[in-house]
Amino acid sequence: MLERDSLNKLLPGNNVQSILKKGSSAKHAIEALQTTLHWLGFDAELNWVKYGADGAYGNSTAAAVAAFATRNGNSAKGNRVTQQILRKILDRYDILEELKQLSDDLDKNLTERHYKFRGNEKIRNASLQTLLNELGFGSQLKWKRYGADGDYGRSTVAAVAALAKRQGDNSKGYILTKELAQSIVIQLSSLFGDNWETPSTTITLKPRKLEIKAVTGNRNRQYIRVSNGDSSKQFGKFRKGLFTTGNQKPLQFMQSHATELRALRINKSEINILAAVAENEGNLDAINTWDNAFLSFGMFQWTAGVNKSRGELPALLARIKNRDSDLFEKYFGQHGLDVSDISTNLTNGLFSLNGSKLKTAQSKEVLRKPSLAFYFWLAGQDSAIQAIELKHAIRRLDHFYSSDHYKVANSYKVSDLVTSEYGVCLLLDNHVNRPSYVKGCLAKALKETGLNHPQDWSTSEERSLIEAYLKIRVDYGNSPMTDAQKRAARTSKHLTNGTISDIRGSFKRH
Numbered sequence: 001m002l003e004r005d006s007l008n009k010l011l012p013g014n015n016v017q018s019i020l021k022k023g024s025s026a027k028h029a030i031e032a033l034q035t036t037l038h039w040l041g042f043d044a045e046l047n048w049v050k051y052g053a054d055g056a057y058g059n060s061t062a063a064a065v066a067a068f069a070t071r072n073g074n075s076a077k078g079n080r081v082t083q084q085i086l087r088k089i090l091d092r093y094d095i096l097e098e099l100k101q102l103s104d105d106l107d108k109n110l111t112e113r114h115y116k117f118r119g120n121e122k123i124r125n126a127s128l129q130t131l132l133n134e135l136g137f138g139s140q141l142k143w144k145r146y147g148a149d150g151d152y153g154r155s156t157v158a159a160v161a162a163l164a165k166r167q168g169d170n171s172k173g174y175i176l177t178k179e180l181a182q183s184i185v186i187q188l189s190s191l192f193g194d195n196w197e198t199p200s201t202t203i204t205l206k207p208r209k210l211e212i213k214a215v216t217g218n219r220n221r222q223y224i225r226v227s228n229g230d231s232s233k234q235f236g237k238f239r240k241g242l243f244t245t246g247n248q249k250p251l252q253f254m255q256s257h258a259t260e261l262r263a264l265r266i267n268k269s270e271i272n273i274l275a276a277v278a279e280n281e282g283n284l285d286a287i288n289t290w291d292n293a294f295l296s297f298g299m300f301q302w303t304a305g306v307n308k309s310r311g312e313l314p315a316l317l318a319r320i321k322n323r324d325s326d327l328f329e330k331y332f333g334q335h336g337l338d339v340s341d342i343s344t345n346l347t348n349g350l351f352s353l354n355g356s357k358l359k360t361a362q363s364k365e366v367l368r369k370p371s372l373a374f375y376f377w378l379a380g381q382d383s384a385i386q387a388i389e390l391k392h393a394i395r396r397l398d399h400f401y402s403s404d405h406y407k408v409a410n411s412y413k414v415s416d417l418v419t420s421e422y423g424v425c426l427l428l429d430n431h432v433n434r435p436s437y438v439k440g441c442l443a444k445a446l447k448e449t450g451l452n453h454p455q456d457w458s459t460s461e462e463r464s465l466i467e468a469y470l471k472i473r474v475d476y477g478n479s480p481m482t483d484a485q486k487r488a489a490r491t492s493k494h495l496t497n498g499t500i501s502d503i504r505g506s507f508k509r510h
Helices: 004-010 027-039 059-071 082-105 124-134 154-166 178-189 250-256 260-265 268-278 311-322 325-331 361-368 370-379 383-399 422-432 433-449 457-473 482-494
Strands: 211-216 223-225 230-236 243-244 337-340 348-354 356-358
Touching: 004 027, 004 082, 004 154, 004 211, 027 059, 027 082, 027 223, 027 370, 059 082, 082 124, 124 154, 124 178, 124 230, 154 178, 223 370, 223 383, 230 370, 243 370, 250 260, 250 268, 260 325, 268 383, 268 422, 268 482, 311 325, 311 337, 311 348, 311 383, 325 361, 325 383, 337 370, 348 361, 356 361, 361 370, 383 422, 422 457, 433 457, 457 482
Parallel strands: none
Antiparallel strands: 211 223, 223 230, 230 243, 337 348, 348 356
């Protein structure tokens, strides 16, 4: 039984306090409580790493309940769970994915781009509406009439303006400023545990039958919940599929898993590059099955490929399979998923499912199944998978950096022109966002600067090239790079703080 549903079934009666209390023998209900508090960020109080969801209501569970109660305006000591506390726990659980979405966009300085009047970001707008309603702006939103409909119209403008007025801000509500987004996250995150954004990892290794259920949250949002009996995940629902921004942040992983990265021969310079680029990208367990790429996963949101096209996601799985066949079997192979037609340099390929190759748009539709999203999400919690994701991310440089087939102005490899960590960061970020534009932007920068003979360049010449390139990429091509200036600014922060260097020759590869 899924943990939220297990707890929700206790509400209609009056026996919550007799079930969820110290010394209770209701193991499954207590496991559901512990798991829910885990997702809400109370790992420290639960002593989660040691005990997990053990079904025993002891001092650690009491401490977690007490901590939750305190943060939500209740003086309960935690020895039992009242109906009032349980309702609050479920309310907080129901806005968790929305809060993570906004927090992630805030971290990447993307709020003003995504949340604005008549914007087309339906999922994000619905998340914002849910959070504003939680903060008490339901009347401005006309919540009973519209709910979280994903349309940033006049009602949402009124709600954002009301929030701004409460904060002493003059905003008219037509755009969610960074300051207002930060206010929402600060106010709501205070109701959760300390690590609600990055709960401690737990892995289920035993194959189990999945329970998949479409549910409506307490705020009229639609979700898909998937459980294998030990682990469960709530996904947001949109169009044909589902999504989650995930919890596992690349930078935090790199800071705490040096051993795994060294085992994959990822050197310090490459780690520096990934640390800087990661700020513009997604989490290691992010999932999306609703758009025209069928299934996207991970830090660079590798996809199965649009229509008949090959995708980069099968190549990631091929890298996992080549590295550790048991690891591949654990998360993918045992469920019938395999890879096919993988390019020799592990850049793209196709999936097969139960022996049938998925090479058409119609056949790829099966990749939208909640079960596959769950298996990918579960794999994304494993540090071994996360490390291989980072290896796959840095190997993207193989697509263009030192290739004889990717020469700029028909004369130079990219690796002839740009050899600083800072420069490589910018190019890798560009290639993830607009891969076909890197060569053209560099060629135009060469022409504008009049530079040639890169073998003789010093740091000064490379800096001149990068300066010209950064201006060019802002509006280069029919569909210019998304937020090129903001992405560059986030990368340059890592130059300022010393994570990366702009000295020519500072980028080293294995």
